[in-house]
Amino acid sequence: MAETQEVDDDIKALKEQFLNVEFDEVTFEIDSDRVAQYAVACGETAAKFTDPSDADFQAPPTFVSTLVGRRNYPDNFPDLGGMGMDAGKSVEWMAPIRGGTTVTGKSHLHDIYTKTGRSGRMVFLVTRMELFDEAGTHVANADTRAVIREKPRG
16 A cells, blocks of 8 residues: 555656646648648548648648657656557647648646556656647647556566
């Protein structure tokens, strides 16, 4: 029981120190040809996603998952040890992102949580990039999850 409390305390401390603190800001030029190529590669057929000359041309909602910041974690974020793995991506789409525009991505740790499996504790880190268009409109959130399978304590 004491080990469980210690585990809970270390995650609580990480949350208190690192959650919702912006640690990266990047601008992206949205290239219409790249958007169209992405849409076609994903099997999209609607002209508004595949044809830059379409009057309503825009990036498919999942396009923002291809945008990557400069850093994955804040400065001074501790090395949790163990093996890190990609645990998935998710997108919350709010407004169209048009080719030929610039969007700004601002990243922060959105969540830190644990699960315990047969191989021990796994720590999940959710990095959220909030994306804003040139007018400052919040157009999307792109979450990237990483999981770290901790080394067994011995």
